[in-house]
Amino acid sequence: MIADTETTASAAMGQPELSVRKTVLIIEDDVVFRDLLGMHISRAGYKVLLAEDAVTGGRMLLAFRPDLLVLDILLPYLGGLELLEMMRQEPNVAQTPVVCVTSMRDEATYMKATELGVTAFLTKPVRVEELLATLTKVMQAAHPSSTD
Numbered sequence: 001m002i003a004d005t006e007t008t009a010s011a012a013m014g015q016p017e018l019s020v021r022k023t024v025l026i027i028e029d030d031v032v033f034r035d036l037l038g039m040h041i042s043r044a045g046y047k048v049l050l051a052e053d054a055v056t057g058g059r060m061l062l063a064f065r066p067d068l069l070v071l072d073i074l075l076p077y078l079g080g081l082e083l084l085e086m087m088r089q090e091p092n093v094a095q096t097p098v099v100c101v102t103s104m105r106d107e108a109t110y111m112k113a114t115e116l117g118v119t120a121f122l123t124k125p126v127r128v129e130e131l132l133a134t135l136t137k138v139m140q141a142a143h144p145s146s147t148d
Contacts, residue, residue: 027057
């Protein structure tokens with residue numbers, strides 16, 4: 001689903017048209033946290049897509065090819081790292097930068113995420129400023145010619 005706030009936020013903040021804004025897909029099963037992430041990221045000027053699990057998120061990833069993925073690791077049906085493994089095998093989305101935002105703090109999870117090419121790894125609770133700074137840094141590194 002596309003975040004309900006994106007059109008209102010872009011109009012209110014004078015953001016560019018949706019077609020030129022960078023797209024962020026958020027895959028998070030906690031509805032409140034997902035909506036908060038979506039709201040903050042949308043207000044920062046990004047187009048936001050929301051998915052409640054890795055199965056739905058994987059479909060959206062292939063259909064919309066977002067510029068960046070914000071991914072939880074503990075998800076129903078299919079874990080975030082499992083989705084990431086499959087994603088890295090799909091040429092159309094294999095190079096999509098991924099920011100993990102998770103409650104998992106163990107070394108094994110961090111190492112596995114790093115092996116799978118996670119661009120940034122943030123642990124919950126995450127401060128809005130840290131999240132947005134990370135997204136900006138990752139987006140600029142992935143799309144150096146754009147002006148985010």
